[in-house]
Amino acid sequence: MLRWLLLVLLLGIWDARAQSVPVSRPYFMPDTVRAYKLARAHRTALLAQLEGAALPGNADYRNHYRRISTEAATDIYNTIRYSALLDTVLDAAVQRIFSRIQQGNPTLRDVELVLVRNPEPNAYAVGRTVVLNVGLLPTLENESQLAYVLCHELAHVQSRHLQTTLHERLSTLHSRDMRRQVRHIVQAEYNINSRMKELVMGLSLSSSYHQRRHERQADSLGYELLRRTSYAAPQAYRTLQLLDVADAPASETNPELARYFGCGGLAGRFATAPAPAKSIFTVAGPEKTPLQTTDTLKSHPDCAKRMAYLHGLAGGQIAEGPQPVAPAFARLRDLSRLEVLQSWFDTECYDHALYEALRLLPQQPAADSYARAIVQLSLYQLRQRLTEHRFTEVVSNSSSPQPAAFSQYLRTLHELRATDYADLSACFAQLPTSPAPVAASDSDEYALAARYAAAALAPDPAPAATLRRQYLADYPRGRLRELLFAESQIKRKSN
Template sequence: MMAIFRKSIFFLLILCSFNAAAQQGTPAYSFLKDDTVLRKKLYDQTVLKKSVLIEQAGKEQSKAYKEIYNEIFDEIGSMWKSSRVITEANTYNYLDNVVKKIVAVNPELKPLDFKIVFTRDWWPNASCMTDGTIVFNAGLIIYMENEAELAFVLCHEMAHYYLQHSNKAIKKYVETVTNKDFQAELKRLSKQQYGANKELEALAKTTAFKSRKHSRDNESEADRYAFKFLKQTGYDFNAITSCLQLLDKIDDSLLYQPTPLPQAFSFASYPFKKKWINKETSIFSQLDESSSGLSKKEQDSLKTHPDCLKRITMLKDSINQQIAGKQFIVNEAIFKQLKADFFAEITEECYKQESLSRNLYYSMQLLQDEHKRTLGIYSVARCLNTLYDVQQAKKLGNKIDTEDKQYSTHYNDLLRFLARVRLEELANINYQFCIQYESLMTNYPGFDKELLKAKIAKNNYQ
């Protein structure tokens, strides 16, 4: 017992000495500092908007409206309370200035209560919510080439709110589910002993199909109005085409080419094991991965942004008639700085949201950025230690994704690795990884703790 106590004290003293050394070293990577007062203000505006919409719903279908508004606004409220939203002053002001540029030359937009922010979300998307909140994910802007593309997407989302697409969809949904025939069908199925689930599924599919059709019609209408809004601004109209071309292929886009796992996690004293990522040799896994059994139309429908090429075709003639505008109007330097900063913000947010496979995937890509390499090294070490902890606690399942044909080959390799690597192997890999960069990371705050944790984990198996 005394030996264990002395060992614990020994490691504690080492940790304290590491902390003292780190305080004298180079600073850690500086992430964007959010304005919590601004975030609270935006949250309060959302709460007020919810009350207004519920009051406007009237009494006849108030219960259905209240239920759906509660669900929608709970999600929006959770977003404002999270670390996902970027409210750092320079970032927020830059986006706000682009918005003001658009609104200033489109009088019909001036009465609208927009709340427009960047988020740290990794998926490449922007969306307009029921209360006028427009979120522009960092996972989209990092792939954009210029401010004109940013302005087009903003015009598109502002068009959705101007045209009240969300509220119209809610109204249509409420009218459907409160319809007497619909309710009678639900009641009949609830009493049916056999085949009820199948018929309920068919009913849901019919409703979903109609919803998707309206959604695509809405996208086309929003594009037309986005063209109209952008036309007044002086931005380059070619950005519409380049942006839609980007969206069409964005699911396969990478900011950095990932380092192959056998290269990243192979060490002289602990070589990489091919079994960690080798694919199964069953007849099913030998099928061509590209042959999903889906038509091109169905494959396109699964994209984050379907129908982009059709959207280009519909706007092509109008675009060609315009005089070329400017790629940057508000601030080119800030746009490029945001592109440079946002990938690190995405990576860190994945860790905060406990999306560990995503965090590790992006952290390994940061290793290739000479300006953020030390952040990447620290982030990989921290994530591997956390993966060890959650795997040891048997809570790994909800922290990592599972393989999917919609993911890239590199990401699927990583997911296969995480699903197969054992605790002892993970401990050894992280220790070797930390040792490999120990001299480079001597003064990086926090790395000493990760190295110590990795060493303790490895020593558990000696």
């Protein structure tokens, strides 16, 4: 009991501390009307653009085209409606960069940029909308590199690659030659499956070739678009260097799990050890075929090939290797890391959320209170899903394609019992907080929600009930209300 009293006391000190010092928090917009209107506008514009085109081909071709157009419009609507990041810092910064690009390329002024809360480092163009995932920002070093990414996507727009790809694929699928080949294969007595696979492989190779051709065009035209701006064109080459390792882990080492959770009897659970030779949670990754390793089936060419091509375009005038990061851009990267972490949590990827929160703690002391809250909330959600027999919905399986450190961390998660989570929470709460200041107005909801989560994991239910009432009273429209309380309320009413 003394241990749990210590837990509540420490969490109380953490909350009081959080009310006295400044820190950044992910952006939260309780009124979603703006995102709804923006999503509708982009859906309408995309449908008008795609359906306004003159459609060749037969009725099957046209019906297929309209179905794809509707699906694309629905997808862009959902992406913006539920993921648009319309804050006054990150969105304002990327929109300013996008506007400067358009000033140098006035024919593209009608294209719009939408920043979305998605942790994957990616950007793409749909119709005359460029979608930028916030997960791309932490991987870059300066505005010129971001400008090249945006110019690359604008090049896709200007070249009408979406429409070209759509027409090429549908023309192939609905051609007389394709129908004749399928008919002959279906009517054959032998080797139907193998012959159908050969046909599909041919389609894949053809479509991948055309997509890679479009990527090279976008690299070339994107570089020219960048040269027309005030941004540094040599940074285009460095951008490709960074994208080449964007999916690699920032660190090959795990967060110090033993430091965060190794108090008392849990110390041995987090000792570094090799994975068991055989485990039901270890999934062997498929071996890569020569086609995959030689870039044949990739829609994007290998970055090494793209860099070589860009090196020639730039006449050797390139920026190579790590670049200095200006303080203003460093702040954007720090804020974007918080949005990436929140993205993992909002999409119920609690394995990633816990992992990234633990990694963030030593990297950004100013985000100490927020990262600590995500740790406690992730532990709470993991325990909930484990007791509901839904653990695999929110935790990945360990597999060989994943970084070794992350796979080891996943194996540890899979070995935990439901009763372990209370001890994990108590251990974590005993760690000293960062001396970095935290702003009161930003931290209250997260700190209170984390106190509730930690109390809900503890054996005594009374503190959790009190904190639940306090949260619902203080934050009737809080960001975490639905996640923490809505499902349990529904279940109690239905029982």
